[in-house]
Amino acid sequence: DADVTQTPRNRITKTGKRIMLECSQTKGHDRMYWYRQDPGLGLRLIYYSFDVKDINKGEISDGYSVSRQAQAKFSLSLESAIPNQTALYFCATSDVPGELFFGEGSRLTVL
């Protein structure tokens, strides 16, 4: 089983729908991150959390929210999805600064 698991792996939805992407980890790390990957833009940080009570905005948090339900779970929500949120989303964890362990990604398409 993967150390960092993302669900769903693929999702197609319509504009205006609420979407939740879930991430769970078995590595026991306190730090968790959500990144978005777009072709030609690399990865951009959406939100990050250094422990259960700590949530921080990244560089592109507008239109997104997160919940850290437990040390092992960190979910990303799009309250009202729009087409330019179509992207590949990655969850990552770490216990050593800079050394991230990534999930396999959740591909989201907003029509």
Add this chain to the structure above:
Amino acid sequence: AQSVTQLGSHVSVSEGALVLLRCNYSSSVPPYLFWYVQYPNQGLQLLLKYTSAATLVKGINGFEAEFKKSETSFHLTKPSAHMSDAAEYFCAVSDLSNFGNEKLTFGTGTRLTIIP
């Protein structure tokens, strides 16, 4: 603010040839630098990191990178390319001196193609 610039979004090399992927950084404080690799349909994985100990850093799968402060560069090299090296490579920078606020900033990536 910190940033990295990867020169060349696509690089093609022949199998057995030298691999050179370029990364230049911008940082107002001593940087910590990383290379990550993303194989098709997978997440990223750490290839190697520089955290001020040694300027020549060796990573997995025969890759290495050299930190050159005078050139603000951290280029990734491998002496002999293998077909399995085909992937996308990302350079990243972090201000780890800002303890408690460590975040990685990624470059835009370089897709490496290996020609048989």
